[in-house]
Amino acid sequence: MPPPAPTDFHALSAAQVLSGLRATRAGLDDDEAARRLATHGPNRLPAPPRDSLLRRFAKHFQDILILILIGAAVITAMLHHWIDTGVILGVVVINAIIGFLQEGKAEAALAGIRKMLSASAQVRRQGKWRQIDAAELVPGDIVRLRSGDRVPTDLRLLEATNLRIEESALTGESVPSDKRIDPVAADAGIGDRACMAYSGTLVAAGRALGIVIATGASTEIGRINRLIAEVETLQTPLTRQMAQFGRQLSVLIVGLAALMLVVGIGLHGLPLGEVLLAAIGFAVAAIPEGLPAILTITLALGVQRMAQRQAITRRLTAVETLGSVTVICSDKTGTLTKNEMTARHVITRAGNYLVSGSGYAPQGDITLDGQFVELAEHAHLHALIEVIAVANDTHVAENAGQWCVTGEPTEGALRTLAHKAGFSSGQHTRHATIPFESANKFMATLASTPTGLRRILLKGAPDRLLDRCREELGADGQPVPLDRAWWEREIDRLSQEGLRVLAAAARRVDDAHVRLSENDLDHGMVFLGLIGIIDPPRPEAVQAIASCHAAGIRVKMITGDHAGTARAIGIEMGIGSAQSLKVVSGTELEAADDEQLRRIVGDCDIFARTSPEHKLRIVTALQANGEVVAMTGDGVNDAPALKRADVGVAMGIKGTEATKEAADIVLADDNFSSIERAVEEGRTIYDNLKKAILFILPTNGGQGFVMLATVVFGLTLPLTPVQILWVNMIIAITLALALAFEPAEPGIMRRPPRRPGTPILNAAFLWRLVLVSLLIGGATIAMFESELALGMPLDLARTVAVNTLVVAQAFYLFNARFLTTCSLRRDLLFTNRAAWLAVGVLLLLQLAFVYLPFMNAAFATTPLALRHWLAPLAIGLFIFLGMELEKRWQSSRQRT
Known part of the structure; x- marks a missing residue:
C-alpha cells in the first residue's frame, strides 16, 4: 500500500499524538491491531521487482562495442575461420558474465537496509506486555525500549529515562543522541528530533516508552529505501565516451566499406566477389575487435592494484571514473575523522x-x-x-x-x-x-x-x-x-x-x-x-585533501553534525581557510530551489545538519553543474547519494551493509587517503586506456588503409582477410595488452582533472592516428609492391607485408607508452617489463608464422631470407623516431 501522508508527530505533544492515533497507554486490543495491520500492511520494507535472469543477462549484449564484436565474429564465421569466431564470441560472453555478476546493486542495497530492521518488539496489547514479531507492529501500538535494543519502527516517545540512541546511520553524528519527550519545532531536522526514535537505530543507554507512528515503507528508513530505488544511476564518463566512439567508428567503417564496393565495381570494374572480399577484409582490419577485451583487462588490472591500496572495486568502470572526478563529497564522521572521540x-x-x-x-x-x-x-x-x-x-x-x-x-x-x-x-x-x-x-x-x-x-x-x-x-x-x-x-x-x-x-x-x-x-x-x-581528523586525510587540491579536485564535507563542529573540522582538514570557508545548513538547502542550489554547491564546501534528501540534491546539483562527483559515506543515510554519484565510495569497516551495496567502491580501511590513492590509480588507468586506444586504432587504421588504398587504386591485395586476423590477434594478446601494465606517468596528481565531456581522442590524437595509419599502411603497401616489382612470388610479398605491419607496430608500441613524455628517457625506458616481454612473445609468434610449415599452409605464407627482415626493421625505427619528433612538436605547440 502507498504510505500515508506524513504527520509532524515530533511537533505534537504526547497527548496529541495518542489522540491523533486513537490509542491509549494501555495499548491496542487484538481486534483493532488486526484491522490496522490489514490497512497499513506488515512492518517490513517491500522487496523491489526484479528482472528475470535471462533479461538481466541479455542487457549486456546491447552495448555498441559488443555489437561490433558480434559483427566481427559473423565476418570471421563467413570466412570459415572458426577459431577466431570462437575467441571473439568468448570475449563477448565473458564481458556479459562480468556485467551480470555486478548487476543488481540497487536491489542488494535495499536488502542491506532490510537487514537493519529489528526482528522482534515488546508491545503492550490489551493492557499486557508481549514479545511479538516486529512485522506485526501497527500505528498506535505502545512499544517498550531498553538499552541494547534496536528500535523496531518509528516511535514518538512518551516516556524516556536516561535515553540515548545511536543514530549515526541516519544522521551522521558521531555520538549518541540524548532523548526526551518534549515536542520540537515542526521544521527540525532528523538529528534534532529529540522526542523521536527511528527504525533501525540502536538504544545506547536508558529505557523508554513510545507509540508507533509509522511502519514499513512509511518509516524514515523506508523513505530512504524508496530514495535508493528511485535514484537514477548515471552512465560513467568512459561508458558515455565509448558508446559515442563506438557509434562513430561503426558508421565510418560501414561507410568506407560501401565506398570500396562502389569504387571497386563502378570505377575499376572489378568482379563483385573480389571487391566483396576486399570490403570484408577492410572491415576485419578496421574493427578493433580486441579493444573491448583490452579495456576490460586494463580495468581488471586496475581493480587488483586498487585492492592492494585498500579500495575494493565492485564495478569495473568505476575505476576509470575515479580518474575523471572533479569533486569529492565526503561524509565527516569516520571518513575524514576517526569516529573516535579524543x-x-x-x-x-x-x-x-x-x-x-x-x-x-x-x-x-x-x-x-x-x-x-x-x-x-x-x-x-x-x-x-x-x-x-x-x-x-x-x-x-x-x-x-x-x-x-x-x-x-x-x-x-x-x-x-x-x-x-x-x-x-x-x-x-x-x-x-x-x-x-x-x-x-x-x-x-x-x-x-x-x-x-x-x-x-x-x-x-x-x-x-x-x-x-x-x-x-x-x-x-x-x-x-x-x-x-x-x-x-x-x-x-x-x-x-x-x-x-x-x-x-x-x-x-x-x-x-x-x-x-x-x-x-x-x-x-x-x-x-x-x-x-x-572526533579528530585523520592526519593522512589532511595530506590526501591537499593532494586532491593540487590535482584540481575540490573536496566538500557533507555531515549531519552542527555547523560549528563541521566548520572547525573543515578548517583543520584544510578544506578551506578560516576567512573564506562558508557553511550551509540543511535548513538553507531546504529553502533553496534547484537553480539556487546549483549556485550554492558551486560556492560552498561545507554542508551541515543534512538529511539523505539534502545529500542527494547536493550530488545532483553538482552533476548539473557539469562536475564528475565521487560521494563517500558509511551510514544508510548516505546510500541514495552514493548510488546517484558518478562513483559511490563506502566505508568497509564501519559502513552499513546498505551503504556498501549501494557503492561502487568499498574502502577496506575507512580512510579518505585511500580515495586519493584510488583517484591516482583511476587516472593511471584512464591514461592506459587512452594509450591502448591510441595504439590499437592506428594499427587497425594502417591495415584498413592498406585494403582501402588497394581497391581505390586498383592494386593487388597485399593482405588476405585471414592474414589480417592473424595480425589483429597477435597484436591484441601481446603489444596492446602490455599497455595495461604501464605505471603512472610522472606528475599525474599535479595536473587538473580532465573536463567532463572531453572526447577520448582530441584533435592532436586524431592527427596522430591519421599520421601513424598512413605511415604504417603506406610502408606496408610500398614493401609489398617493391617485392612484386622484384619479381617475387605473391605469397612471399604478402609475408613481407605482414612482417612490415607487425614490426612497425612493435616499434610504435614504445611511442604509445607515453602520451606526451619522450619515450627515450633512460629512467622510463624499462619501467614496464611487460612491454619488452610482449615484444619477445610477438617475435616468437611471428617467426612461427613465417617459418613453420603448417602455419605457411594455414595463412598462405612462405619463409623469408634475412634481407626481408632488415627493411621492416628500418621502417619500424623510422616510424618510432618520426613519432617522437611529432610528440616533441605537439608539446612545443601546447607551450606556445
Whole structure:
C-alpha cells in the first residue's frame, strides 16, 4: 500500500499524538491491531521487482562495442575461420558474465537496509506486555525500549529515562543522541528530533516508552529505501565516451566499406566477389575487435592494484571514473575523522594543557607550555583526571590490534585521557553513584581514594556544573570564588573550535557519608576545569585533501553534525581557510530551489545538519553543474547519494551493509587517503586506456588503409582477410595488452582533472592516428609492391607485408607508452617489463608464422631470407623516431 501522508508527530505533544492515533497507554486490543495491520500492511520494507535472469543477462549484449564484436565474429564465421569466431564470441560472453555478476546493486542495497530492521518488539496489547514479531507492529501500538535494543519502527516517545540512541546511520553524528519527550519545532531536522526514535537505530543507554507512528515503507528508513530505488544511476564518463566512439567508428567503417564496393565495381570494374572480399577484409582490419577485451583487462588490472591500496572495486568502470572526478563529497564522521572521540584540551587555572594522540589508543602526551607533564607534579590536573577516571563506567581495551571502547564514546575519550596521564582508578572504592541522565546532564560518584579520603566527584555539561559551584580551584591550589565569566569565555572558545566541552568538579566529605543525592551536589562543590573533546581528523586525510587540491579536485564535507563542529573540522582538514570557508545548513538547502542550489554547491564546501534528501540534491546539483562527483559515506543515510554519484565510495569497516551495496567502491580501511590513492590509480588507468586506444586504432587504421588504398587504386591485395586476423590477434594478446601494465606517468596528481565531456581522442590524437595509419599502411603497401616489382612470388610479398605491419607496430608500441613524455628517457625506458616481454612473445609468434610449415599452409605464407627482415626493421625505427619528433612538436605547440 502507498504510505500515508506524513504527520509532524515530533511537533505534537504526547497527548496529541495518542489522540491523533486513537490509542491509549494501555495499548491496542487484538481486534483493532488486526484491522490496522490489514490497512497499513506488515512492518517490513517491500522487496523491489526484479528482472528475470535471462533479461538481466541479455542487457549486456546491447552495448555498441559488443555489437561490433558480434559483427566481427559473423565476418570471421563467413570466412570459415572458426577459431577466431570462437575467441571473439568468448570475449563477448565473458564481458556479459562480468556485467551480470555486478548487476543488481540497487536491489542488494535495499536488502542491506532490510537487514537493519529489528526482528522482534515488546508491545503492550490489551493492557499486557508481549514479545511479538516486529512485522506485526501497527500505528498506535505502545512499544517498550531498553538499552541494547534496536528500535523496531518509528516511535514518538512518551516516556524516556536516561535515553540515548545511536543514530549515526541516519544522521551522521558521531555520538549518541540524548532523548526526551518534549515536542520540537515542526521544521527540525532528523538529528534534532529529540522526542523521536527511528527504525533501525540502536538504544545506547536508558529505557523508554513510545507509540508507533509509522511502519514499513512509511518509516524514515523506508523513505530512504524508496530514495535508493528511485535514484537514477548515471552512465560513467568512459561508458558515455565509448558508446559515442563506438557509434562513430561503426558508421565510418560501414561507410568506407560501401565506398570500396562502389569504387571497386563502378570505377575499376572489378568482379563483385573480389571487391566483396576486399570490403570484408577492410572491415576485419578496421574493427578493433580486441579493444573491448583490452579495456576490460586494463580495468581488471586496475581493480587488483586498487585492492592492494585498500579500495575494493565492485564495478569495473568505476575505476576509470575515479580518474575523471572533479569533486569529492565526503561524509565527516569516520571518513575524514576517526569516529573516535579524543580529548584535545584540559583547561584549569594552572594553564591550558594540550593532549596529543588520537582515538582510543592510550598513546600520546600531555604538555603545558610545550613541556611534558608529570601528573604527580600538577595538582590541578591530577584532581581533574581523578574525577573523569573514577566517575566513569566505560572501558577501553585493545582487540585484534585495534583499541575499542565499551560504553559511551565520550567517556571512552576521558578514560583514554586518564591512561595517557598515567592515572589508574583501580584502588578507588566507589560507594554510591548518580548515573548520567539527559535531564540533568551529569554523573556523580561518591568514592574513597587509596589514602582513605572520601570525595564526591562530578562531571558533565559545563553550564550544569557551573550552576552548582560557588568556588573554583585557584592557581595556588586553594579554593577561591568562582569566576564564571572567565570559564564561559573558555567554553565559548573551545566550542568555536568545534570541540565538545565537559567540566569536572569535586568536594571532600566526611567518612560517615555513605549515600549520594542531588542535594549533596548543591553545597561546597569546587569547579576544577574543562575538557575539550573532538572526533579528530585523520592526519593522512589532511595530506590526501591537499593532494586532491593540487590535482584540481575540490573536496566538500557533507555531515549531519552542527555547523560549528563541521566548520572547525573543515578548517583543520584544510578544506578551506578560516576567512573564506562558508557553511550551509540543511535548513538553507531546504529553502533553496534547484537553480539556487546549483549556485550554492558551486560556492560552498561545507554542508551541515543534512538529511539523505539534502545529500542527494547536493550530488545532483553538482552533476548539473557539469562536475564528475565521487560521494563517500558509511551510514544508510548516505546510500541514495552514493548510488546517484558518478562513483559511490563506502566505508568497509564501519559502513552499513546498505551503504556498501549501494557503492561502487568499498574502502577496506575507512580512510579518505585511500580515495586519493584510488583517484591516482583511476587516472593511471584512464591514461592506459587512452594509450591502448591510441595504439590499437592506428594499427587497425594502417591495415584498413592498406585494403582501402588497394581497391581505390586498383592494386593487388597485399593482405588476405585471414592474414589480417592473424595480425589483429597477435597484436591484441601481446603489444596492446602490455599497455595495461604501464605505471603512472610522472606528475599525474599535479595536473587538473580532465573536463567532463572531453572526447577520448582530441584533435592532436586524431592527427596522430591519421599520421601513424598512413605511415604504417603506406610502408606496408610500398614493401609489398617493391617485392612484386622484384619479381617475387605473391605469397612471399604478402609475408613481407605482414612482417612490415607487425614490426612497425612493435616499434610504435614504445611511442604509445607515453602520451606526451619522450619515450627515450633512460629512467622510463624499462619501467614496464611487460612491454619488452610482449615484444619477445610477438617475435616468437611471428617467426612461427613465417617459418613453420603448417602455419605457411594455414595463412598462405612462405619463409623469408634475412634481407626481408632488415627493411621492416628500418621502417619500424623510422616510424618510432618520426613519432617522437611529432610528440616533441605537439608539446612545443601546447607551450606556445
